[in-house]
Amino acid sequence: MKIFCIPSWFAVLLIFAGLSSCNTGNRTDIQPLLSPAALPYLKNSKLIQVSSYDTTGGNNDKITIEPGKKATIFNVEGPGMIVRIWFAIDSRDPYFLRRVVLRIFWDDETRPSVEVPLGDFFGCGFKYRQYVSQYLGMTSGGYVCYFPMPFESNARIEVANETRQEIRGLFYQVDYQKFENALESDVAYFHAQWNRSIRTNYDSNYVMLRAEGKGHIVGVNLNMQSYDGQLGYLEGDDMIYVDGEKRPSIHGTGTEDFFSAGWYFNKGEFAGPYSGLIYKNDSLGQIAAYRQYITDPIPFKKNIKVTIEHGHGNQDIADYSSTVYWYQLEPHTPFPQFPIAGQRIPLRIVKPARMFEAENLKFKLGGLKSRVMDMSDFGPEWGGNKQIVIEANEKSTFGLDLNGLREAEYNMNLYYSLGPDFGNADIFVNKVKAGTISGYSPYTLPSGKVTLKGLHPGSGAVEIQFVVTGKDATSKGYNIGLDGISMEPKRVYIPDWYVIGPFPNPRKIGSMRRGLDTVYLPERNVDLQKDYQGGGRQPIRWFYVQTPENGLLSLVDKINPHEMVVCYAVTYIFSQENRKATLFIGTDDGGKVFLNDKEVYRYFGERVAEPDQAEIQLALKPGWNKLLLKIENNLGAYAFYARLLDPDNKLVVSATQQNGPLEKK
Numbered sequence: 001m002k003i004f005c006i007p008s009w010f011a012v013l014l015i016f017a018g019l020s021s022c023n024t025g026n027r028t029d030i031q032p033l034l035s036p037a038a039l040p041y042l043k044n045s046k047l048i049q050v051s052s053y054d055t056t057g058g059n060n061d062k063i064t065i066e067p068g069k070k071a072t073i074f075n076v077e078g079p080g081m082i083v084r085i086w087f088a089i090d091s092r093d094p095y096f097l098r099r100v101v102l103r104i105f106w107d108d109e110t111r112p113s114v115e116v117p118l119g120d121f122f123g124c125g126f127k128y129r130q131y132v133s134q135y136l137g138m139t140s141g142g143y144v145c146y147f148p149m150p151f152e153s154n155a156r157i158e159v160a161n162e163t164r165q166e167i168r169g170l171f172y173q174v175d176y177q178k179f180e181n182a183l184e185s186d187v188a189y190f191h192a193q194w195n196r197s198i199r200t201n202y203d204s205n206y207v208m209l210r211a212e213g214k215g216h217i218v219g220v221n222l223n224m225q226s227y228d229g230q231l232g233y234l235e236g237d238d239m240i241y242v243d244g245e246k247r248p249s250i251h252g253t254g255t256e257d258f259f260s261a262g263w264y265f266n267k268g269e270f271a272g273p274y275s276g277l278i279y280k281n282d283s284l285g286q287i288a289a290y291r292q293y294i295t296d297p298i299p300f301k302k303n304i305k306v307t308i309e310h311g312h313g314n315q316d317i318a319d320y321s322s323t324v325y326w327y328q329l330e331p332h333t334p335f336p337q338f339p340i341a342g343q344r345i346p347l348r349i350v351k352p353a354r355m356f357e358a359e360n361l362k363f364k365l366g367g368l369k370s371r372v373m374d375m376s377d378f379g380p381e382w383g384g385n386k387q388i389v390i391e392a393n394e395k396s397t398f399g400l401d402l403n404g405l406r407e408a409e410y411n412m413n414l415y416y417s418l419g420p421d422f423g424n425a426d427i428f429v430n431k432v433k434a435g436t437i438s439g440y441s442p443y444t445l446p447s448g449k450v451t452l453k454g455l456h457p458g459s460g461a462v463e464i465q466f467v468v469t470g471k472d473a474t475s476k477g478y479n480i481g482l483d484g485i486s487m488e489p490k491r492v493y494i495p496d497w498y499v500i501g502p503f504p505n506p507r508k509i510g511s512m513r514r515g516l517d518t519v520y521l522p523e524r525n526v527d528l529q530k531d532y533q534g535g536g537r538q539p540i541r542w543f544y545v546q547t548p549e550n551g552l553l554s555l556v557d558k559i560n561p562h563e564m565v566v567c568y569a570v571t572y573i574f575s576q577e578n579r580k581a582t583l584f585i586g587t588d589d590g591g592k593v594f595l596n597d598k599e600v601y602r603y604f605g606e607r608v609a610e611p612d613q614a615e616i617q618l619a620l621k622p623g624w625n626k627l628l629l630k631i632e633n634n635l636g637a638y639a640f641y642a643r644l645l646d647p648d649n650k651l652v653v654s655a656t657q658q659n660g661p662l663e664k665k
Contacts, residue, residue, distance in 0.1 A: 028179040030081055030187065034148055045177040047083075050074050052172045062090075062169035065161040073172050074157035078107075079179040082149035085157075088142045089118070090169035095345040098125050099163040101338070104149070105156040106189050111334050116194040117344055118143070118159070120323045124288040125223050126346050129279040131271040134292060135219070138278075147218070147325065149190040152183055162341040188215050188327035193335055196321035196344065198380045199227075201353055203314050205239060205307035208322040215328025217298040217306065219291065221278075222259075225319040225346065226285035227353045228610075234287060234318060235608075236309025243302040250298065255308065259289040285350065292325075312606055317353035319346075319380075342377040349381050349446045351415055355486035356402075358388045358415075364399040368392060373481070375417075381446040383484045387417055390480045392425075392468045399465040405457040406582075407489035408647040412462070413449040415483040420444070423471035423478030429455055430463050439480060440472035446483070454490075491584075491611060493551035493643045494571055494627075496655040498528055498542040501559045501567025504535045505632055515566040516590050516604055516632045522568040523594070526626065535565055542570075544655065547642075551611060555631065555638040562638045569629045573644070574652035575620040582645035583627075586613035590632035591640065596625055604632075609639045624657055 032038040033045065050073070054060045065071045074082075093099055097119025104114035119125045122143040123136050130138050135146045149155070157174060161167045197206055208220060217240075224234045238252035252258050260275035269277050274295075279288040298304070306324055310316050359372045369391045375382035390398055414427065414435070422439030427450065434452040441447075455462050471478050500522055505515030521532055526542075534540035547553050553569075556562050573581070585593065585601075588609035593601040593616055601616045618625075631640050644651060 026181045027184045028079060028181045029184065030148070030150060033081070033083070033177060043177075045179050048076075048080075048176055048178050050076065050174045050176075052170065062171045065159065065167040065170060067161055067164050067166060070158050070160035071170070072156060072158050073170070074155065074174045076155055076176065078151045078153045078155065079181065079183050080151060080155065080176045081179070082151075082155060082174060082176045083146070084173070084175040085145040086142055086173045087118070087122075087144075088169075088171040089167065091161075091163060091165065091167050093163035093165045096163050096167075097128065098344040098346065099161075099341045100167070101160040101162060103158040103160065104190075104192075105154075105158075106151045106330065107153045109330075112158075113189060113330075113332060114192040115335055115338055116192050116323050120194055120221065120223070120321065121145070121192060123221055123290055124278045125321060125344075126225075126279055126281070126286050126288055129288070131276065131278045133271060133276065133290060134273040134294060136221075136290070136292075147190055150183055150187050151189065186329075188329050189332075190325070190327055191215075191332060192323055192325045194321065194323050194338075195336075196319075196339065197310075198319050198343070198347075199317060199353060200310040200314070200320055201317045205236075205314060206310050206320045206322075207305065207307050209304065209306040209324040209326070210333075211300070211326065211328065212303045212333040213328045213331075214301050215304075215326055216293075216300065217304065217324065217326045218293050219325035220293075220306065221288065221290040221323050222255075222308070223288045223321045223346075224255075224286070225350070227317045227319070227350055228285070234311065234316060236311050236314070236316070238306075238308045240298060240307070241305040242298065242300050243304070252308075258308070259291050261289070284347075286346070315607060340377055342375075343380050343385075345379055347381055348379065349448050351381060351383065351446075351449075351484070352413070352486045355383060355413075355415070355484040357383045357386070357484050358482040359384070359386050361388075361400060361485070363388070363390070364401070365390070366396070366398055368396055368398055375444075378444045379446060381483075382417075387481050387483045390466075390482070392423060392478045392480050394423075394470065394478055395468055396478070397465060397467050399463065402457075402462045402464065402485070402487070403460060405460045405462060405487065406645060406647060407487075408456065408649070409490040410455045410457070410462075411488045411490065412452040412455055413486045413488065414452065415449050415485070416447055417481035417483060418443075418445045418447045419479070419481055421475060421477035421479050422481055423468055423475060425466045425468045425480055427452065428465040428467065430458070431465070436469075437466075437480065438472075440475040442474075491551060491643050492646075493547045493641065494653050496544065496546045497553070497569040497571050497629075498655050499545055499555070499558060499567060499569045500532060500534075500540055500542045501555075502535045502540070502561060502565030503567065505564045505566050505634070515564075516592060516602070516630065518566075520566070520568075522570075523597075523628070523630070526570050526628065535561070551641045551643065552609065552639050553641070555633070555640075559638065563633060563635050566630060566632045569631065569640070571627050571653060571655040572657040573618075573620060573625045573627055574654070575622060575625065576650065577622050579620050581618045581620050581651065583616040583618050584612040584614070584641070584643050584645065585616065585629070586610045586641040587631055588637050588639050589634050592630040594626075594628040594630070595619070596621070597628075606634055608637065609641055611641045611643075613641075620651075 100118040103112040239248035240250040242249040274292040376385045418441035427435040435450040586609040
């Protein structure tokens with residue numbers, strides 16, 4: 001018999017290997033709890049529920065939370081894994097979905113790994129809307145989450161009442177699996193973070209998340225509110241950057257595609273297992289949608305940045321708020337400072353993206369005092385989170401001059417506030433009464449606007465005077481709170497055109513097309529009596545169109561086919577002298593402008609036509625001037641706006657050009 005001697009160092013290795021094997025074997029494998037294929041297999045854990053049940057044996061199965069207070073509803077030792085969270089909540093605050101905050105802490109963290117308004121966490125921050133997805137839902141008055149949330153030593157859930165009223169009833173159940181052994185080393189922790197940009201008036205993408213570490217994204221929900229009320233136009237590509245890459249690792253094809261919808265969310269509401277549209281309000285311009293990455297999680301090893309355009313090329317100004325759900329190994333980068341409750345609630349009044357902020361205007365106070373008031377805690381509607389308060393007295397007056405106005409006529413929107421110490425005032429424009437303010441409310445609120453129509457600036461200026469007329473019997477004072485002023489010009493559009501098309505718009509690279517820079521015959525010679533050869537060698541001719549009163553000249557029903565084509569529109573401007581003039585246009589999609597056969601403007605790209613997207617300076621000569629537009633289309637809508645700034649009413653614009661000067665009627 002041979003005797004083999006094992007070297008001592010090898011024996012030590014075997015011992016360590018055995019210990020390692022034992023440790024690995026003693027760790028908890030959570031996959032049998034998560035995989036549907038493992039349902040028949042026995043579970044090596046214990047399900048425990050922590051709930052708001054009435055410990056006295058009664059039916060008062062809830063807790064109350066005073067305003068400004070928080071309740072710890074779950075605080076247990078691990079190892080374990082939360083597998084279900086269910087809430088029902090009785091709050092009389094109309095904005096409790098955003099003012100109540102859910103925070104979750106793992107392993108005795110001092111800063112949360114989940115910090116999201118309650119409504120947004122479960123899917124919608126605008127309004128309660130029943131829906132069910134694979135892992136989240138709003139379910140017939142309740143709220144449910146099935147995202148698995150493993151933890152090693154401790155898990156703690158807080159609900160913070162940042163409303164101004166008592167939460168009269170918080171009903172809850174939190175189910176978790178209690179494990180005997182530690183988690184495996186590659187089990188990541190659940191995270192969720194909320195972000196908001198109240199006014200996306202910037203050129204970069206909206207950023208939903210920046211995270212550092214090692215993990216993977218599993219879900220997103222996005223609440224969008226348009227400032228112009230055009231829900232369908234909240235278009236833009238999702239772009240996700242992984243591990244410091246300069247170009248997007250994932251580059252989507254549109255916001256509606258990101259949520260598995262299509263064609264601008266205009267086909268109604270839908271809810272699928274992993275993506276869907278939860279809420280849509282056309283009158284307020286609101287959309288809430290969700291996307292869950294379950295079979296397609298997005299891993300990252302160093303960092304990740306999740307972004308989306310706010311409109312194609314970031315051209316839309318809107319209110320975006322988002323929640324991103326992900327798993328990662330701890331520690332995580334601390335979240336940014338969480339916004340106060342007033343900055344989280346949905347917009348109740350949508351004010352224009354561009355207006356004169358009242359605190360920046362020079363009021364003629366006539367001895368009255370004024371102060372700038374921080375409105376941050378009262379709501380997100382006030383421009384710059386500020387307003388000016390005029391500390392008025394009974395029958396006092398104050399005024400304001402607006403100068404540098406270029407248009408011949410305006411409608412002015414005056415945005416004011418309601419409050420417990422606000423009074424009433426009449427508004428005079430150029431000494432003519434044009435509107436009134438009734439300022440009292442028991443709570444401080446954004447009131448909306450007073451619209452003053454038909455303002456004609458004299459020498460580019462408008463004089464506004466406020467005369468205090470009294471107050472509500474319950475008001476504590478006569479103050480007037482003003483947020484801002486917007487000036488909307490009365491747009492008079494070019495009345496008529498001759499149009500010809502379609503001409504080809506062939507593909508160049510990707511979505512880029514060559515039609516805008518291809519010179520077709522109308523660029524060289526406009527002959528209204530001549531036949532031309534258009535796309536597909538079809539004979540085409542100039543035809544006459546009149547511009548609708550709203551200024552949007554749609555080409556969809558006038559050019560056939562209207563996709564992947566270009567067309568031309570021509571009209572004529574008569575001037576008595578050499579002079580400068582301003583042309584405003586908006587195009588869907590790209591466009592060029594020629595004045596007297598010279599190119600003076602071009603825009604290449606996809607966009608939806610809106611008034612005054614571009615301002616172009618024209619150098620007019622005496623007599624008739626030829627204004628030629630070239631409008632490109634790719635897919636979908638096809639239209640343009642065009643108008644001239646003519647405050648002194650000296651220009652004649654006519655497609656049916658006449659010989660010699662004309663007097664304008």
